[in-house]
Amino acid sequence: MATEKELSDFLKSVEKRAFKRAVYAVRNDDAALDIVQDAMIRLAEKYADRPAAELPLVFQRILSNATMDWFRREKVRSAVMQNMSEFSREADGEEFDLLEALHALEDTLGTESAADAVSRAQILQIIDEQVAELPGRQREAFLLRYWEEFDVGETAAVMGCSEGSVKTHCSRAIQALAKALKIKGITI
Secondary structure (H helix, E strand, C coil): CCHHHHHHHHHHHHHHHHHHHHHHHCCCCHHHHHHHHHHHHHHHHHHHCCCCHHHHHHHHHHHHHHHHCCCCCCCCHHHHCCCCCCCCEEEECCCHHHHHHHHHHHHHCCCCCHHHHHHHHHHHHHHHHHHHHHHHHHHHHHHHHCCCCHHHHHHHHHHCHHHHHHHHHHHHHHHHHHHHHHHHCCCC
């Protein structure tokens, strides 16, 4: 059973990432804040008796469900459906490694000029925008795998799908990001 302090510390540690993930999903800051707050309340009310080690997966699942509930309510309210489009593999067959690119950018922190710092910030902003443009399931798989650093099995459990589906969503997300960044002239 998680202590009150462990639960509080966990919620503090995850709040910013959860908010950003919800913003990516719903593209509305106010709705994202509501979703994250609801997920945190559900975790505290219904799952506080779980061991502290289980909290990350349980919370991510609650957050995913709360996001899906928001979309269902929005569908009823406005009958707007989110468009999901498929992206193809790069023509040259090369795989783009976004994490490698981000690590390369992080390695330059503190040793870069002001111009380089501004350039890096602009590139990170473009990457952020492109992640937000990914189809929902691809974005969710990508963020869970590479931002939350869950393994394939944990990601599948949170998303409620097979491990193969997680791998497919991640692969398509990486391909789409690589293609979009290449179009914007960003090659890392």
